[in-house]
Amino acid sequence: MISQALIKDFEALLGKENVFSSEADRQSYSYDSAVLRPVVPALVVRPTNTEQLGLCVKKLYDNGIPMTVRGAGTNLSGGTIPDNSDTVVILTNGLTRILEINVNDLYAVVEPGVVTADFAAAVAKKNLFYPPDPGSQAVSTIGGNIAENAGGLRGLKYGVTKDYLMGIEFFDATGEIVKSGSRTVKCVTGYNLTGMIAQSEGTLGVISQAILKLVPPPKASKALVAVFDDLQNAAEAVAGIIAAHVVPCTLEFLDNNTIVRVDDFTKAGLPRQAAAMLLIEVDGHPAQVEDDAAAVERVLKDNKATEVLVPKDAAEKFKLWEARRMALPVLARCRPTTVLEDATVPRSQIPAMMKAINDIAAKYKLEVGTFGHAGDGNLHPTFLCDKRDHNEYARVEEAIDELFDVAIKLQGTLSGEHGIGTAKAKWMEKETSRGTILFSQRLRRALDPKGLLNASKLVGI
Amino acid sequence: MNNLHQLAQRLMALDDRITACMKCGLCQAVCPMFGATGMEADVARGKLALISNLAHEMIQDPEAVADKLGRCLLCGSCQASCPPGVKIMDVFMEAREVVNAYIGLHPVKKMVFRTLLAKPGLFNFAMRVGAPMQGLIFKDSKDTQGTVCAPMLNFMLGDRHIRPLAKTPLHVRHGSINERCPAGGIKVAFYPGCMGDKMYVDMAEACLKVLRHHKVAVYMPTGLACCGIPALSSGDVEGMMKQMKVNLDLLSQTMFDYLVTPCGSCTATIKEYWPHYAQRMGGAAVGQAREIAAKTMDINAFLVEVLKVQAVEAAANAHKVTFHDSCHLKKSLGVAAQPRTVIGANPAYKVTEMAEADRCCGCGGSFNLFHYDHSRKIGQRKRNNVVDSGAEIVATGCPACMMQLEDVLSHNGDAVKVKHPVEIYAEML
Numbered sequence: 001m002i003s004q005a006l007i008k009d010f011e012a013l014l015g016k017e018n019v020f021s022s023e024a025d026r027q028s029y030s031y032d033s034a035v036l037r038p039v040v041p042a043l044v045v046r047p048t049n050t051e052q053l054g055l056c057v058k059k060l061y062d063n064g065i066p067m068t069v070r071g072a073g074t075n076l077s078g079g080t081i082p083d084n085s086d087t088v089v090i091l092t093n094g095l096t097r098i099l100e101i102n103v104n105d106l107y108a109v110v111e112p113g114v115v116t117a118d119f120a121a122a123v124a125k126k127n128l129f130y131p132p133d134p135g136s137q138a139v140s141t142i143g144g145n146i147a148e149n150a151g152g153l154r155g156l157k158y159g160v161t162k163d164y165l166m167g168i169e170f171f172d173a174t175g176e177i178v179k180s181g182s183r184t185v186k187c188v189t190g191y192n193l194t195g196m197i198a199q200s201e202g203t204l205g206v207i208s209q210a211i212l213k214l215v216p217p218p219k220a221s222k223a224l225v226a227v228f229d230d231l232q233n234a235a236e237a238v239a240g241i242i243a244a245h246v247v248p249c250t251l252e253f254l255d256n257n258t259i260v261r262v263d264d265f266t267k268a269g270l271p272r273q274a275a276a277m278l279l280i281e282v283d284g285h286p287a288q289v290e291d292d293a294a295a296v297e298r299v300l301k302d303n304k305a306t307e308v309l310v311p312k313d314a315a316e317k318f319k320l321w322e323a324r325r326m327a328l329p330v331l332a333r334c335r336p337t338t339v340l341e342d343a344t345v346p347r348s349q350i351p352a353m354m355k356a357i358n359d360i361a362a363k364y365k366l367e368v369g370t371f372g373h374a375g376d377g378n379l380h381p382t383f384l385c386d387k388r389d390h391n392e393y394a395r396v397e398e399a400i401d402e403l404f405d406v407a408i409k410l411q412g413t414l415s416g417e418h419g420i421g422t423a424k425a426k427w428m429e430k431e432t433s434r435g436t437i438l439f440s441q442r443l444r445r446a447l448d449p450k451g452l453l454n455a456s457k458l459v460g461i
Numbered sequence: 462m463n464n465l466h467q468l469a470q471r472l473m474a475l476d477d478r479i480t481a482c483m484k485c486g487l488c489q490a491v492c493p494m495f496g497a498t499g500m501e502a503d504v505a506r507g508k509l510a511l512i513s514n515l516a517h518e519m520i521q522d523p524e525a526v527a528d529k530l531g532r533c534l535l536c537g538s539c540q541a542s543c544p545p546g547v548k549i550m551d552v553f554m555e556a557r558e559v560v561n562a563y564i565g566l567h568p569v570k571k572m573v574f575r576t577l578l579a580k581p582g583l584f585n586f587a588m589r590v591g592a593p594m595q596g597l598i599f600k601d602s603k604d605t606q607g608t609v610c611a612p613m614l615n616f617m618l619g620d621r622h623i624r625p626l627a628k629t630p631l632h633v634r635h636g637s638i639n640e641r642c643p644a645g646g647i648k649v650a651f652y653p654g655c656m657g658d659k660m661y662v663d664m665a666e667a668c669l670k671v672l673r674h675h676k677v678a679v680y681m682p683t684g685l686a687c688c689g690i691p692a693l694s695s696g697d698v699e700g701m702m703k704q705m706k707v708n709l710d711l712l713s714q715t716m717f718d719y720l721v722t723p724c725g726s727c728t729a730t731i732k733e734y735w736p737h738y739a740q741r742m743g744g745a746a747v748g749q750a751r752e753i754a755a756k757t758m759d760i761n762a763f764l765v766e767v768l769k770v771q772a773v774e775a776a777a778n779a780h781k782v783t784f785h786d787s788c789h790l791k792k793s794l795g796v797a798a799q800p801r802t803v804i805g806a807n808p809a810y811k812v813t814e815m816a817e818a819d820r821c822c823g824c825g826g827s828f829n830l831f832h833y834d835h836s837r838k839i840g841q842r843k844r845n846n847v848v849d850s851g852a853e854i855v856a857t858g859c860p861a862c863m864m865q866l867e868d869v870l871s872h873n874g875d876a877v878k879v880k881h882p883v884e885i886y887a888e889m890l
Contacts, residue, residue, distance in 0.1 A: 024525040025500070027514055028507035033484045038510075046499070073501065074486045093499045117490075138490035332545035336480040388480065 002042040002088065006063060010045050013055060018046040018094060029070065029089045033136075034078040034423050035339055035387060041068070041082040041089045048094035050111065050169075050208040057206050058175025060088055066452045069202045071113060071141030075148050076340060077421030079201045083456045090206065092143045099209070101126050106214045107166055107183050112143025112207045116150075119212075129217035131158035134417070135328070143207045149199030151417030156375030157249040157283075158215075160417065162198035167211035170197055170204075173448035183211055201419055202454040203461070204447055218283035221249070222293040223317045226278045226300040227271045227307040231255075234276040235351045237303035238374050241280070242347070244299055246292045250281040251375030252324050255354065258331065258369040258382075262323050265330045270323055271307065278305075278374060279324050327371040328382065334367070335384040339396055343403055344378040345412030356406040357381045363402075364395040378416035404430070420458050428459055468523060468563045472516035475555060479513045481547045482506060488539035488549075493821040494532055497838045502529045505539035505549050512556045527560045532832060534825030534839075535694055536788035554693060561696030574692035574700030578655075579707060581684045585630065588659050592626040599625055605876045606867040619833045622871035623864060627662040632683045634662070635669075639715060640678040647767065648678040650717045650756075652708075652731070654724035655687050656860035664860065664880075667887035668723050668760055674890045675768050682711045688727040691827050693734060702742055705735055709749045719767065720757040723881055725790030725859040726826065731757045733793065759790060761800040761858055761882055770886070772805030779811040782885065783852035785843065785866065786819035787859035800858045800882040807889045815850035817842075822857075824865035840869035847877060854878045856885060 010019045020026065021043055030038035042065075047053040060067045066087040070080040082089060092113035099109040103126050110119060116137040123130045133152035134140055140150065146168070151160040167181025180193035197205060228234040238251060254262070254277045263270040271277070278300070282292040293310070300308045311317040332338040345353045354370065357379070361368040372379040381403065387393045404414050404427050414424050414431050429437050440459040445451070451461040488505040489495050495504040502511065511529055514520045533553060540549040566574075577584045599609035608622035631653050642648035649672065657665035672679055686708050689701035712720065722728045732754045739750030764770040782804050791797045797819070801812050823829075823839025843866070847855045855866055855877055866879045 020500070022525060023520055023522055024511055024529055025502050027520060028500075028502040028510060031484055031510060033486060072486055072489055091499075115490075136485065136487065139486055329544035329546070332483050333481075336477065338483050338545070386480070 002065065002086070006059070007043060009059065010043070010056070013059075014045055014047055014052055018048060020044040020046075029073070030082065032070075032073040032075050032078060032080040034076050034081070034421065035337060036078045036081060036423060039082045039087070040085060041087045042085060044089040044091060046091040046094040050095060053090070053095065053206065053208050054171045054175050054177060056090055057171045057173070061174050061450065061452060064450055064452070066455055067206075068454050069143070069147070069206050071144035072115070072136065072139040074136035074140050075144065075419055075421065076342070077415070077419040077423040079148060079419050079421040079454065079457055081422065083454065092141055095208075098122055101128070101214070102183070103128060105183060108212045108214055110142050110210055110212060112141060112146075112210065114142045116140045116142060116145055123214055124217070127217065128214040130164065130212065130214055132161045132164060142210060142212070146198055146207055146210060147200060147202050148419045149417070151373075151378065153250050153252065153373060155373060155378065155417075156251055157247045162195065164213040165194055165198055165210060166213050168194045168197050168207060169209040171206045171208060173205070173450070173453050177208070178205060181211060199419070201421060201457050203444060203458055204453065206453075218249070220286040220289040221281055221283035222289050223279070223281045223311055223321070224293060224296055224300070225309040225311075225320045226280070226305040227274045228276045228278070228304070229274060229306050230304070231275045231354050232351050233304045234278055234374075235348070237278065237300050237305065238350065239348055240299040240303055241296055244295045246282060246295050248280050248292075248296065248375060249283045250279065251373065252279040253277070253350075253372055253374035253379070254279075254323060254327060255370040257367070258327050258371045259323065261334060261369055262326050262330045265333070266322060266326055268322060274306070277323065279321060324371065327369070328380075331369045331382045331384060335386055337385050337387040337393070339383040339385065339400070340418075341381050341383070341400060341403065342372075342378060342416045342418040343381070343407035343412060343414060344376070344416030345407055345410045347375070347377045349410040349412065350374060350377060350379070352410055353379060353406065353412070357403065360399050360402050360406070364399040366392070366395060366399055373416075376416070377412065422456055425456075425458060425460065465521060465523070466518070468559065469516050469518045471559045472512060472556065475512060475552050476516055478548055478552050479509050479516075481545050482509045483545050484510075485544055487542065487544060491538040491542050491820075493534055493536060493538065493823055493839045494835065496842065497835050503532050505543070505547075508533065509547070509549070509552065512552065515560075523560055523563055527557075527564055530557055530560060532835070534788070534821055534823065534828050536821040536825060537792040538788065538821060541792040557694070557696035558698050566695065566697050570695050570697065571700070574695065574697045575703060578687040578692065579700060579703035581686045581707065585632070588626060588630065589633070592628055595625050602871050604871040604874065605878055606871045608867050608871045620872075621833070622868045624660050624867060626659055629662070631658045631662050631665045632681070632685075635681065637683045638679050638681040640680070642678040643676075646676060646678060647719070648680060648717045649763070650680045650712055650715070650720040652685060652688075652720055652722040652727060653681070654722055654727040654860060656864070657723055661860045661863060661881070664723060664863075664884055667881065667884040670887045670890060671764065671883055677768070680715050680717050682714070684711055688730040689734065690726050690730040693730070693738075694826055698738060698741070701734075702738055705738065705750070706742065706746065709735075709739070709746055709753070712753055713749045718756065719763060720753055721760045721763045722757070723760045723858070723860070723883060725759060725787040725794065725796070726861060728757055728759045729789035729793040759794060759796045759799070759858060761803045762794075762796045764883070764886070765799040765802050770803060770806050772802045773808050775805070775811035776808045779809055780854060781813045781850075781852040782810045782854045782856050783813055783815040783847055783850040784818060784882070785815070785822060785847070785855055785857040785862055787857050787862045788821050790858045791819050796858070800856070803882040803886045804856055806886050809889065810854070810885050813850055813852050815846040815852070817846050820846075822862045822865045824861045826861055829865065836865070837869065837872075840865050844869040844873055844875070848873070848875055852877065854880055854885070856880050856882045858882060
């Protein structure tokens with residue numbers, strides 16, 4: 001229980017309008033996008049400048065109160081669900097300033113609550129490019145993207161959030177400010193704490209500011225769509241594209257069930273018999289884009305694509321890519337609960353992984369639709385179920401257990417981009433080692449002796 | 462209903478639809494209320510979670526949930542972009558009804574919805590008595606929009622800049638209209654809506670002028686009641702059904718081909734909610750509402766789709782008009798291209814798009830009455846987009862949006878006029 005005196009303190013510090021203590025308000029910060037049990041926090045606070053943010057952390061640390069930082073609450077592994085009913089949620093959506101966009105030195109400085117898509121748009125206005133584009137970018141925050149090391153569709157060529165993180169400022173558990181990295185391309189001053197904070201899921205510090213790398217935007221792009229009647233051929237085409245030294249900015253994949261479900265919904269006339277569809281986009285200098293697109297088309301045909309479509313213009317591309325955009329929305333409409341996984345395997349293992357996904361779904365009598373980022377082996381098997389049906393949901397959990405076993409056996413990973421949170425914490429040791437867990441826990445305890453920062457997430461503390 | 466458990470039981474009827482929410486949170490991007498407050502309980506995901514918690518008896522405070530439910534413009538932006546396609550508006554309407562049945566309707570709302578709006582004679586009398594007195598209370602805001610403010614009534618009206626009530630409402634000017642339809646011609650029932658009848662009478666006159674120009678026979682009986690959306694939004698289904706009954710009786714007396722309205726909210730209500738709630742009334746109302754709903758069209762859509770009005774090339778010195786997509790018009794009815802075509806039909810005007818043209822203006826009908834501060838804040842973002850577009854005029858297909866736009870533009874001292882697309886088209890006829 002949080003004391004009335006402390007609530008008054010926070011109100012004095014942040015203003016009454018930024019301290020939410022009513023039951024209804026607290027309940028609305030008890031969940032995120034993961035299919036997990038909600039936990040209602042004791043209080044929710046919203047600092048509106050970074051000084052207030054530091055003071056909030058210090059006050060909570062001094063009082064021994066657990067804290068969970070929350071941006072838009074869109075993560076898929078429970079990272080922003082409070083640890084327990086004593087937890088105070090710290091919102092970052094009062095910290096939304098873009099402090100600098102430097103067109104000469106190609107970087108930007110932002111506060112953690114800046115919305116990813118707003119930031120990308122502000123950067124684009126200055127004719128620069130911030131590539132990471134997680135599925136929730138319309139609402140997700142940069143702070144959350146860093147804490148989860150969010151990916152997206154452009155990972156293969158452009159990398160993920162951590163690849164754009166040049167420097168960071170954060171408050172440690174006690175409220176001390178820590179700075180790492182710089183506005184320079186090179187910087188070896190001190191430990192690479194910037195790298196440590198990326199994907200730390202709110203367990204090592206509270207991000208207050210980030211320096212992000214920007215790149216020049218590609219001058220041209222071209223899209224292709226290919227249809228395959230055999231999954232193996234699609235996978236070999238993916239490998240063939242890379243072997244031909246083309247790195248597409250997007251290389252997306254849809255499986256048969258996803259194609260059928262999308263076609264049922266959109267009546268777009270998709271190839272319902274197809275085992276897989278690949279959606280590919282190459283970008284760069286116009287001349288190179290032409291060459292790359294021609295090479296990709298060749299590879300697709302050599303690998304027995306039954307159909308290769310090259311949209312003539314943006315409107316036609318928009319139409320062809322409808323299938324990818326609609327994949328998750330359509331699957332989500334099929335059943336009340338959508339469990340979206342992101343086990344990732346080396347590219348070459350996609351056929352083996354796809355076979356395992358479908359075999360496991362059949363074994364547990366579940367419906368699954370799989371789409372995802374074929375270029376980086378990051379698949380999204382999406383289980384369609386009803387969490388209120390306890391029997392069915394238990395089967396989903398068993399299926400996911402088995403799925404992770406396969407992913408690890410294929411030298412892949414539990415999570416390509418959704419994070420560990422509490423959802424996948426129990427499998428951590430299986431992929432890594434006992435030592436990894438102990439090392440991580442010792443690190444956490446040294447930095448956060450009272451164990452207050454998102455305590456139950458990742459490896460626990 | 463006075464038992465919390467019963468309340469929860471009734472809300473459980475919504476459980477299937479609420480469970481469909483995958484909690485992705487993408488509604489945050491489009492929700493005007495969330496844009497103003499940044500609070501999770503103000504966005505659809507938060508509200509759906511609260512309704513669910515009340516249904517599962519995880520929260521014992523229906524007043525708090527009702528308060529949160531009221532903090533919503535019912536603009537439908539969340540539903541229009543919801544990945545799993547949750548029927549959010551239906552859930553909110555029904556939840557408001559259930560929760561308000563438990564708490565009880567505010568006595569003022571009860572008087573307005575059940576008596577005033579359901580009894581057009583009384584409503585019209587009250588407004589006519591009120592109109593001549595306005596001069597004593599209202600003061601000219603001295604703005605481009607022609608609004609007034611009422612410093613003496615600040616306690617009640619706040620700092621609103623609104624259009625004064627018309628000296629003579631539309632139905633008084635014209636009496637009952639029931640023109641004969643020539644052979645092979647078209648006959649429409651014209652439903653001006655409360656604001657078209659009493660506040661934006663010039664706009665409604667422009668609609669009649671356009672209909673006459675196209676040789677369309679008009680049926681406009683006196684005694685039409687409110688479409689019912691204010692009552693429904695407040696969870697007062699009984700009041701809404703009373704108003705609908707008056708309208709159904711009147712509109713079923715004469716044959717017509719289409720029912721047209723100049724108000725996106727009226728159109729959406731007649732098309733979507735009348736048939737739905739007529740089911741509860743049973744009897745003749747079911748068929749009447751279904752038939753009328755099928756014939757109902759927004760006037761812009763009617764002009765373009767039925768009368769084949771087309772855009773023409775704009776003159777060199779054409780006035781720049783920017784168009785605000787009212788939520789009911791675009792998100793409920795899918796009418797977006799047609800009003801732009803109607804504006805473009807007059808060569809003296811050309812459409813120039815503003816940023817976020819389909820973002821809610823913040824009026825939300827009675828939301829504006831109870832949450833004026835938030836309404837103004839949301840409206841300011843719209844105002845900025847309007848002004849940034851460089852347009853001299855902002856047009857919109859909904860009188861409630863017109864009122865909101867006039868209020869925010871007037872407060873900012875902007876020289877941007879507010880018009881209905883049909884007014885712009887009518888100017889050239």
